[in-house]
Amino acid sequence: MSAAMQTLQLLASLPQSERRAAVECVLAEAHLADMVRFAWHVHHEDQPLRWGWHIDCICDHLEAALNEEIVWLLINVPPGFAKSLLTSVYFPAWVWLRAPWKKFLCSSTTEQVTLRDARRHKDLVTSDWYRSTFLPAWEINRNQKADSSFANTHGGERISLTVRAGMIGLRPDVRVLDDPNDPRKVNTEELQKVNDWLDSTFLKRRSRKTTPLIAIQQRVHEADVTGYLLSRASRPSTVHLVLPNEYVPSRVLSTPVIDRTTGEPWKDRRTEAGELLSIEVQDAETTEHERSGEESVYEAQQQQDPTPKGGVIFRRDMFRRWSHEPKPDREDPYPTYPLPASFDYSIASCDFNNLKAHDSTRNTDYAVVQIWGVLGQDRYLREEIRRKMGVGASISTVTALRDHYPDLAAILIVKAANGPTVIAAARAILGIADEECQPWEYQFVRDWSVQGETKEQRARVVVHIPAAGRVYVPDEQEYGDQEYWLLEVCGFPNRRRDDRVDCFTAAMSFLERNPF
Numbered sequence: 001m002s003a004a005m006q007t008l009q010l011l012a013s014l015p016q017s018e019r020r021a022a023v024e025c026v027l028a029e030a031h032l033a034d035m036v037r038f039a040w041h042v043h044h045e046d047q048p049l050r051w052g053w054h055i056d057c058i059c060d061h062l063e064a065a066l067n068e069e070i071v072w073l074l075i076n077v078p079p080g081f082a083k084s085l086l087t088s089v090y091f092p093a094w095v096w097l098r099a100p101w102k103k104f105l106c107s108s109t110t111e112q113v114t115l116r117d118a119r120r121h122k123d124l125v126t127s128d129w130y131r132s133t134f135l136p137a138w139e140i141n142r143n144q145k146a147d148s149s150f151a152n153t154h155g156g157e158r159i160s161l162t163v164r165a166g167m168i169g170l171r172p173d174v175r176v177l178d179d180p181n182d183p184r185k186v187n188t189e190e191l192q193k194v195n196d197w198l199d200s201t202f203l204k205r206r207s208r209k210t211t212p213l214i215a216i217q218q219r220v221h222e223a224d225v226t227g228y229l230l231s232r233a234s235r236p237s238t239v240h241l242v243l244p245n246e247y248v249p250s251r252v253l254s255t256p257v258i259d260r261t262t263g264e265p266w267k268d269r270r271t272e273a274g275e276l277l278s279i280e281v282q283d284a285e286t287t288e289h290e291r292s293g294e295e296s297v298y299e300a301q302q303q304q305d306p307t308p309k310g311g312v313i314f315r316r317d318m319f320r321r322w323s324h325e326p327k328p329d330r331e332d333p334y335p336t337y338p339l340p341a342s343f344d345y346s347i348a349s350c351d352f353n354n355l356k357a358h359d360s361t362r363n364t365d366y367a368v369v370q371i372w373g374v375l376g377q378d379r380y381l382r383e384e385i386r387r388k389m390g391v392g393a394s395i396s397t398v399t400a401l402r403d404h405y406p407d408l409a410a411i412l413i414v415k416a417a418n419g420p421t422v423i424a425a426a427r428a429i430l431g432i433a434d435e436e437c438q439p440w441e442y443q444f445v446r447d448w449s450v451q452g453e454t455k456e457q458r459a460r461v462v463v464h465i466p467a468a469g470r471v472y473v474p475d476e477q478e479y480g481d482q483e484y485w486l487l488e489v490c491g492f493p494n495r496r497r498d499d500r501v502d503c504f505t506a507a508m509s510f511l512e513r514n515p516f
Contacts, residue, residue, distance in 0.1 A: 311490030
């Protein structure tokens, strides 16, 4: 008789409850998805599990991360799809069935969520179901009574700390980030603080080079943790798993992780545009309600796209396009208008950086110089230079443009921390001695009041100008970077770069209050 037949006979001879526990034990130890099915009742006795293929997908990817087939696993999924339970509760409890010595470092943006999931993990591994089903040879160390951080008697440990907390001396085997960005604090300063903490603290906490990093979140901004990690990611050790609520054919999911059901690499199981991820979790009515709110929020949190095509503050359809060969009847994508032969006057709007020499590192801010032509109430972006250059090169660029555009009436320089250096150089170039202007045909403007303290506030103050159809930018056939100009400006404040936005809003604000 084969071993398989002997096992079946043994199972058949057991009482039903013991037979059920034996089957659950074998299946749950083998696959995380089965563990989720069987363990759900521990925390949700009266709430049925609303299963969807996305759970299988996430579980298979978590298993691959544990096996170090993936070093960085970045998962984006809408709220309400059990992402915290899967990654911060069931996953570490399942790992301790196979490797009870593993140490976990888990972080979330708030202390409430961090502590909640640590308690759930602890409650699960101490539950009667877990102990009687798997009969683990270890227990929770009674000397550690804290819920946030605890250990088992076989060397395993879970340390739970909020994002931006200190983590000196920790050497985890698995790192988990669950919603590391607070949706209520989506601004450049807060995002940068979290990303700096990632660099200086969290990413350095590992037991070896291949220690898995699992980050799961709903997108909130292009420069959120997902965006930042993607900018630093190395392939193929990084896998980005994107699960939007509504299926988008142009964003087809494809990863190297094998789907156990098909035996092929995972791909989105949906086929129709707009098909929902799981109607059991979020149906059409709920989706419509979510969509009726602010578009940028829906696109980011539900569709995992922090830069909606329509735009956030500035919308793409607000801007008109100019061309040397206008096509007013063109409908796809937009009609174009002629560039005027002359303007009432022009201004230059500049945003410099404080580089002393050319620096091509990818995190370096760009220097931007925009030339805006004014004709009545209309503003035309005549030219833009955007590249990584130091103060000296920036001033030389402005000087060359000044000579090229004799109708310049003002040169604006965005005030920043490096302002004094730029101002001193600009005065020398433009012939301005100290605080006293020499006879000169141009104005040098360095410090003007703009309503609002934040970049977003300054943008909203001038949004009525493009909304009225008064702003013209080069058509992409005229200026190959035009499409990206709109992508950056219309994606603000959800995009990583905002150099163009600073120049644009400064120019619009200045022109509204200082007509020549």
